[in-house]
Amino acid sequence: MSEKELAKKIVELVGQTENIVSVRHCATRLRIVVSDKEKIEEKAIEDLDKVKGSFFNSGQYQIILGTGLVNRVYDEVIKITGEPEAAGTGEKKETMVYGNRFQRAVRMFSDVFVPVIPVLVATGLFMGLRGLLTQEAVLSIFGLTPENIPQSLLLYTQILTDTAFAFLPALVCWSTFRNFGGSPVIGIVLGLMLVSPSLPSAYAVGAGEAEPLVFFGIIKVAGYQGSVLPAFATGILAANFEKWLRKHIPDSVDLIVTPFLTMLFGITIALFGIGPVLHYVENGVLWLVEHLLFLPMGIGGFLYGCFGQLLGIFGIHHILNFLEISMLASDGWNYLNPIGTCGNVAQAGAVLAVAIKASSNKMKQVSYPACFSALLGITEPAVFGVNLKFVKPFLMSMIGGGVGGFLASILNLRATGMSITGIPGTLLYLNEQLPLYLIVNVISFAVAFGLTWFLGFSKDMENS
Incomplete structure (x- = not known):
């Protein structure tokens, strides 16, 4: 059975296009949200050639196809349905896709962090490769020691391994804006503001090599290098604020006023409001998880x-x-x-x-x-x-x-x-x-x- 035939059969067995609310896919599964669950012929779908199983999770009917195949079948399904989001009301789609509030929150984390993961995977591989090439046991094979590695080469490896984490808030803020309907470029700039060289580095403050800035006599401010939650929350609030502005700011000045107010609002709440609080929350969560492990x-x-x-x-x-x-x-x-x-x-x-x-x-x-x-x-x-x-x-x-x-x-x-x-x-x-x-x-x-x-x-x- 070809991918085209398989896709056509899947659409037919889930109740035709009119029963499909939306279609997505992950690495191995085709994720379909339907209007009426009773119309799905689950046993018939699982008996299809190349289908490895199916199940319901978080309001989605998920068909296991495997890596590679799922991408090709998804493309064929979209050709039949017309769009990733087919019929059905927006309210019903939201309920079907995300299930309860906790599942929605987890899915929200996923939607934001998944686009960032590939660069972090690559960074991890660079770190592993650097660890391998700087081991004495490996270097000794070539008659070398760690002292023989040129400083310029070590600097090059540091660029590969340190950059993604040094600017992690920018990546998170960009992805958050992208997922919540804001302008991604504003998200990038806001994220970069959180790790601006004008702020004392969080790493330097943590090591006792620098002191945080003090505003209003009580608020201590430093960079958010390596932090996730402050950038995530800032992105959510600022992206929604930007969408609200675009509905109320006249078109004639929208290009200038909306980005200005969005960035001003975003960096203000990040540095003086939610940022310091969430940074402590983030450290507390990490402390708890690591102590459990x-x-x-x-x-x-x-x-x-x-x-x-x-x-x-x-x-x-x-x-x-x-x-x-x-x-x-x-x-x-x-x-x-x-x-x-x-x-x-x-x-x-x-x-x-x-x-x-x-x-x-x-x-x-x-x-x-x-x-x-x-x-x-x-x-x-x-x-x-x-x-x-x-x-x-x-x-x-x-x-x-x-x-x-x-x-x-x-x-x-x-x-x-x-x-x-x-x-x-x-x-x-x-x-x-x-x-x-x-x-x-x-x-x-x-x-x-x-x-x-x-x-x-x-x-x-x-x-x-």
Whole structure:
């Protein structure tokens, strides 16, 4: 079945174009919001060739297709529906897409941070590569020592690794404006104001090398290098303020007055209002999460490795983006990634056991690619297409992820970047941690595979 035929069949089985409110896609799933859920022929869709499963989450009907294929099918669906947003009222669409208030808040974080993630992933890879090339063990192969590395080369690597985090508020503010209907260029400038060289650097203030500016005798102001929440909140308020201005400012002066008032409003509330408060809130959240992760005897790692896998099921895993970005901006390390990776790899181990033991060709065709996908960091086909469907394999993967998370915590593993796990994630550990990273993930995989093989799956479950 071609992508065009598959797209046509999907549209037909979800109730035709008139039942589709909107269509989106992520790395592996086609996300469809419909007016009437009862019109969806879910069983028929899951039986389609190349479909690895489907489920409802956050008001969306999500069809698992896999990387690459989902992009091509999405393009064909849009050709049929005409637009990403098809029929249906705006009010209904908002309710269907975002579900309850908490889910809306998480989705809002996701929409803002996802466009920023690729540059942070690249920055993490640069950090890992620099760590590899500056190791004594690696340099000794070429008869060199760290002292032999030219300062100009080190400066070049610092440009690659430090820039994104130095101007992180500008990236966040730009993306927030873009998602909330403001002018992205105003967002960029506002974000740059938050890290202006005229302000004492947050890093210098934190190290005691500089003093913050004091306004009105009580408000201490410094730059927001590495901060996320102040830029995010400033972007939301300023973008909405700009939209309000455009409705009330005469067209004849809009070009001059609206950007002027928007930037004045934005930087004022950022420096003297919400900025200082949210900066403390952000530091408090980070302190809490890191202390939970570092509970003694690896308890924190076990709990997150085990139960962190539930976040994706409830559609709230995007909140982790904020935490990972904040960790990296704070001290250059990501403590969530190695533990979360164990959960992903454990899903691969569980689904491989199902693939080998399954008698159904359809299940084997779904499970083997799902295993490979999970090893590359994309777990949706394994979770929703196989493991969660049979329940027990998912529980076994939770145990495997918990064991791996426990070991990762005990060994103090930490990544140089974010958003890539499993096999690609090795690029974030190109230092003395790499052997430990591989061992921990092999153990997670083996535990989940063994438990699923002996306790979590039998051929009888396919017919139940």
